[in-house]
Amino acid sequence: MSPPTHSLRYATYSTCECARRHILLLSVAGFVLFGSLAAYQHSPSQPPKEIFTDVTEQARISWHHFSGESPDRFLIETMGGGVAFLDFDGDGFQDLFFVNGGETPRGKSSFPVRNALYRNIGNGEFEDVSAKAGVDRLEFYGMGVAVADFDNDGFPDLYVTGFPVSALFHNNGDGTFTDITDRAQVRNAGRWAASAAWFDFDRDGYLDLVVTNYAHFSFDDIKKCELNGRRTYCEQKAYPGMPLTLYHNNGDGTFTDVSAKSGLAALVGRALGVVSIDVNDDDWPDLFVARDASPNLLLLNKGDGTFIDSAVNAEVAYDAHGVARPRGWRRIQNLMSVGERTLSITITTEIWIC
Secondary structure, three states: OOEEEOOOOOOOOOOOOEEOOOOOEEEEEOOOOOOOOHHHHOOOOOOOOOOOOOOOOOOOOOOOOOOOOOOOOHHHHHHHOOOOEEOOOOOOOOEEEEEEOOOOEEEEEOOOOEEEEEEEEEOEEEEEOHHHHHOOOOOEEEEEEEEEOOOOOOOOOOEEEEOOOOOOEEOOOOOOOOOOOHHHHOOOOOOEEEEEEEOOOOOOOOEEEEEEEEEEOOOOOOOOEEEEEEOOOOOHHHHOOOOEEEEEEEEOOHHHHHHHHHHHHHEEEOEEEEEEEEOEEEEOOOOEEOOOOOOOOOEOOOOOOEEOOOOOOOOOOOOOOOOOOOOEEEEEEOOOOOOEEEEEEEEEEEEOOO
């Protein structure tokens, strides 16, 4: 029995090469405490100055992301991979780690799909040390990455999110990493994990891990959607959301899933980004979770191992029209000079007809 075909008013963005119809490219919303943006403004009569220069080729970075684009139009194909700066070898120079996507049942790659770790040589160039470091292997569809020294040994570790599992790479301090996912009990099996964040929610001196799970998804569940009579990607609302995952760091290299105990397991939605900061100055780290076509979450840490969602009261759950919009990424910045915290959310909505 073939899956039903749905007609769409709009669709999620695609990574395929096709004609684009841009409805809304970019907007920024959701300021908790509005800070001055004067420094970012320029005169309309003067063209903006060039701030950044593309030095990818000179830096010897040649990595490519593979989406697994296929005729099945799986929603996961539309998601880009994560990237992180980290000084993995402690030489004082920031290195780069890239998360690749993966193959799909009918979207195969002609080259090995691998993550990439580029070591900063210090002269503006990078060296590909992915295989040597042991982080190139990709046994699942990769999404995001969170960097932190979870075991307090002085070296940053990597947690790579993805589908249908995620992975924790321990930094051995000698330029190599070891996959300790199973031993640490943080596989997050069966879930499409978009991103993650490290934070010490119980202030015991060990960083805990929160994982944003996006939606119920399976390569066996092929959804068919059309836009103007043409096959396209289904919108995100065709996929039910999932709860967050919270892992408590036991301090011995293992973690315990406390999602239910903390109350996070009850918060179902299509979560994308997450960031931690002490929003209300009570010395307990809180969480802001940006979700896709689901109300955002502002999770206040009660200090007893549980959280309470205050997004509606803080007016960051929805946009100005009371709509849960698609959110691309999130950033909380502590403006120390004026004592304000600014929450900015980028909303990206496009239609690419494929």
